[in-house]
Amino acid sequence: MTDPSFPSVRPRRLRATPAWRRLARETRVHPEQLVLPVFVREGAGEPLPIASMPGVVQHSIDSLRREIVRAAEAGLGGVMLFGVPEHKDAEGSGATDPDGILNVATRLAVEEAGDALVVQTDLCLDEFTDHGHCGVLDAHGAVDNDATLDRYRDMALAQAEAGSQLLGLSGMMDGQVDVVRSALDDAGRTDVAILAYAAKYASAFYGPFRDAVQSSLQGDRRTYQLDAANRREGAREVALDLAEGADIVMVKPAMSYLDVLADAAATSPVPVWAYQVSGEYSMIEAAAAHGWIDRERAVDESITGIVRAGADAVLTYWAVEAAERLSGRGARRRDA
Numbered sequence: 001m002t003d004p005s006f007p008s009v010r011p012r013r014l015r016a017t018p019a020w021r022r023l024a025r026e027t028r029v030h031p032e033q034l035v036l037p038v039f040v041r042e043g044a045g046e047p048l049p050i051a052s053m054p055g056v057v058q059h060s061i062d063s064l065r066r067e068i069v070r071a072a073e074a075g076l077g078g079v080m081l082f083g084v085p086e087h088k089d090a091e092g093s094g095a096t097d098p099d100g101i102l103n104v105a106t107r108l109a110v111e112e113a114g115d116a117l118v119v120q121t122d123l124c125l126d127e128f129t130d131h132g133h134c135g136v137l138d139a140h141g142a143v144d145n146d147a148t149l150d151r152y153r154d155m156a157l158a159q160a161e162a163g164s165q166l167l168g169l170s171g172m173m174d175g176q177v178d179v180v181r182s183a184l185d186d187a188g189r190t191d192v193a194i195l196a197y198a199a200k201y202a203s204a205f206y207g208p209f210r211d212a213v214q215s216s217l218q219g220d221r222r223t224y225q226l227d228a229a230n231r232r233e234g235a236r237e238v239a240l241d242l243a244e245g246a247d248i249v250m251v252k253p254a255m256s257y258l259d260v261l262a263d264a265a266a267t268s269p270v271p272v273w274a275y276q277v278s279g280e281y282s283m284i285e286a287a288a289a290h291g292w293i294d295r296e297r298a299v300d301e302s303i304t305g306i307v308r309a310g311a312d313a314v315l316t317y318w319a320v321e322a323a324e325r326l327s328g329r330g331a332r333r334r335d336a
Contacts, residue, residue: 265310
């Protein structure tokens, strides 16, 4: 039956065959839009599986080399590195140690990647502190915003020196973009870009990630990450980071915050990214393992939905698999 308002229009004509569906497709995902998060564990002799994230591992230095090659061959846009140190302290001193795991891994990744990938680093203290918070604590046990900015400044210079091309500011401290941009510029490192985790929400979907980095966190991060109920606040945080000089802004998590992502994409003059976080990954993997959903279709649909909402690039643990499928090197799923 035709629509009485448009008597000659039959939308199903454009869905009739796989060829038609490909031709009429509005949103397309390309391998270079995907960024692979990579965990590197200090002292690891081999890749160590992460139980809550099937298929994801904590890499050793040797296996990191192979993973960088794999990411480059898949045509990804970049890799985001996270360090998992053997020792932690209240100040997160390992984050600024030139011989700390993240800085060592960065030098190796840059050497291995060449110009094939943008090597990115997580600029946050949570992996390195014995209390698991994203900043240093004051005498009352609260995160001290300004003292944390001093540490971020030092981290930025250390990561830039190690070769990072893009610093992922994920701590959600007020003024972090301004402080890091000023530090980089003053040091003559105007070549290093800033990815601001501008709208990062206090989410239940980070659970598996905290296993991946062996977080020491007790309690939560609600005093500095955004409340899940607040949409306008997300837009305000994006605007603040843009004003401070962010080169890219990001919304995290992706799935539950597509409205915030669409808002950012509608207003931002710089690229807008999204992070498909560990909980999103683990839910689909768990449901697929039980045979409840078609795994490949769910993976592809979830990434497409994030791009459709406005993301110019997506951090996802399926980056290599999805890229290989998009380029035809991996198994092609049935068009249904």
